[in-house]
Amino acid sequence: MNYVNGRQATSLGETNDLGKPWRYKDGDLTVTRSCPWSPPGCHPVGCGLKLYVDKEGTLVKVEGDENQPITGGRLCVRCITLKDYVYNPSRIIHPQKRDPQFRGQADKWEQITWDEAFDLMVSEVTKVKEKYGPESIVLFTGTGREGGTMKPMGAAVFGTPNYCYTQSGYACYAPRLAGTSYVMGAPDPEIDYAAAFKNRYDEEGYVLSECVILWGKDPLPSNPDGLFGHALIDMMKRGTRLITVDPRLTWLATKADYALRLRPGTDTALAMAMLHVIISEDLYDHDFIEYWTYGFEELAERVATMPPEKAAEITGVPVEDIYGAARMYARAAPAGIAWGLAVDQNPNGSQLGHCILDLMAVTGNIDVPGGQIIGGAGEGQQETGFGWSAMPTETADKMIGLKEFPAYCNAILDAHADMVLETLETEKPYPLRFGYYAGNNLLAATCAAQPKRWHDAMLKSLDYCVTLDCFMTPSAQATCDLFLPLAASPEREGTVANHYGATPTFLGITNKAIDFGEGKSDTEFCYELGKRLNPKVWSKYEDVYAYIKALRFGNKKDFATARKEVGWQREIEYHKFETGKCRQDGKLGFNTPTGRFEFYSTLFQSFGDDPLPYYLEPPYSPQKTPELLEKYPLVLTTGARTYAFFHSENRQIPFCRELNPDPLVEINPALAHRLGIADGQWVRIWNQFGSCKMKAKLTIAVDERTLMAQHGWWFPEADPDKTNPEGEYNVWLANINELVPHFHVGKMGWGAPFKCLLANIEPLNENYDTDMQEIWEKFGKLVR
């Protein structure tokens, strides 16, 4: 069979657009090829698009670009419906302001010009800086939008150290990145799906992974961290076998050799036991361990405290499956582990991450074809610190959480999320008065625990709050005073590095195809506001392209050249630790204090944590808090991904919403039967921290002790005003993050129990079903 860009040649047929330039004509239409990213939000996958524009400049059709080497023109529903996002009747395309005294009143917005908006920004920022100091400015950053990665916005534009991803314990990706950099001095080990090679899986020198473990990760709907999820299917078709570690029986788990369905949050016990099996049965790679690692004996001793029999008791996974899976992974050559969000959404996650890295290392799978690919020295770190030097040290030192959680705050130059909430509430050590949302909708059960607390604290503490977005969100409606229009991906230029640039194999270019409204991209806004607020730093860039060139291309390439390439694969090298390419000093080995991969982590130790992995029960669990079981007898896990939505986005896109009209909680049919809950019935879910309502979906995907609830829900069709008893756009109706507690983080400040809580559930008589005809009427008639 012939393959083109990862897929069967026959799927593209004989008439196709392979080899077309970045912009070309197709009949009356102009086609622009682009790798879109943000907005709509997504992980940076760099999928390829062909954007068809008519003579009037209207985007009339969106199709996958078969020239993209990884996806070959395949798309998920969120880009297939891109037109419906761009021209959605509820899109906001002009700046608007509202007097802060009218927060939450939907009819009080007034359209203004960009000039007026910039003037307002400058005067409000200056006021706050003069009265309280630059540290009184706080950025609330979200995930999957360019705004969240626009680090210079904090340090170099506003001049504040308080750039803050608002999720408790930064329970998303960064804990894994940080752990990897402590343990092996690289940002993130990705599975090797031959994404760097022109011939993909057929490239000489590439070896297909014989086994992949999906650890707390469902990559098909999520495309996690820019890994093209369906590459797993490409690999499995070619023979890769699977092990899944997931409380849920996902569709992929039904195709796995081992589906290890553990109790949520007990992953570290399982990982330690698997290490123990591999070490005690001598299934490990002797050479790699002897020459390239540090602390193996200590690790062996530590994991011996967690024999599979004990882990089976803790996790609920049959003991023979723990042995079987460990042996299968160790014997496969090569093998990869794709680790997911469950590593971060667990206060014991840093130890889990350490164990998973150890599994990769003991089996000799690091930086080998078909194993784990890793970035070279300095990869993925350039953008984090960009603009940081523009800030005086005494201001930088005021970052919230820097003293308490140096591991967290220094690794990503972010203020600690939980401490920022407390600072908003208490005004200690100083008040936060100006807020800026950088691609965030934190009240809508996305990236914040206890969103009502955030809501109240923001309203109380902030004198002024601004957002840059495409749609009015409940967060902006409730707390913002200035709404600035954000350009959607077909309206902007930019770049997208897959795997967030940590282990990059592809760099895509977002090309602009249309002008619509007055939206600016995060990059443009950053640059233009920078020129006004901090001209000393920003005058060195003569235009926004000069800024992109510096920020995204390390000054090595011009955007004008890059746009024509649309995207390119990045050559990777294997065995870099044997050639000196993993260390900044160019010496052999890894970029760690010992120069080796550290089973015994000297950095964990220096941050006050145990240098070796250990198991901790989740803060609320059947074993940790049995006294709570009478009231909250079930384990609650949240946030399983859907194809239809990216976190809180896409609810106003009718064809996305139609796939998942209502917020769902999965419940086992036997449990539902005992509780008198019917399939499709609305239920109340609650625990000691909060409560919400969802619709029951009966499925054996969860066992009888576990519930899985969706996240990110709000209802763009609902009453937007604060007088709505369920909050702006019904934001409190199905808000599962109300059940997630504040500040249960790991020792280094990382991780929070979003996926391992206790809860109870009961049937409701009321019905809150979405009327899809209403959605169609409100959002289906596009505005062009």
Place this chain on the structure above:
Amino acid sequence: MTVYGLLVDYEWCTGCQSCEVSCKEEHGYPVGKWGIRVLEDGPWEIDDTQANWNKIPVPSDLCDLCANRTAQGRQPICVHHCLADVLQYGPVEELVKRFEEKPKQALFVPQFKPKEARGAFVSKNRAAGKVASFAAVAVEANTDFDIAGHRRPDEEVEADMAVSVILTDSIKTRSEDE
């Protein structure tokens, strides 16, 4: 005439629904209408170690096999976007050969709007003159015509009733025995 179809490798259909949504965008089908639907069988347990969960895309009666695209030599849009790359379009004659490559495949030959395809009702038999014909004969009026019912002699009616009593008795006896 060559017959075209869609071959599905449902071993790997992940249920991503890109086919469904692509088809709606391509054809302008609103909320509630679909050219293809992904049907699901599962998950249910086969035994302790394995579960059945198949997702099978099935073209609806609004699938026109992307007539506009295929006329230009393009593949249908569902084939183009399918994330798992499990849909193939082509002449049925060629697609059936691929059945031998692997298990878990299905072939669909959809019919766009079958009611329209059937067309308005036209009697073929009548057009072909295939209708019943009758003898052309002159019939005379009935001079001895009586509208009243036919009556039997009383003794014949009584004999009939006796038989029905015996039958009823025997049914009773049977049910009492039970």
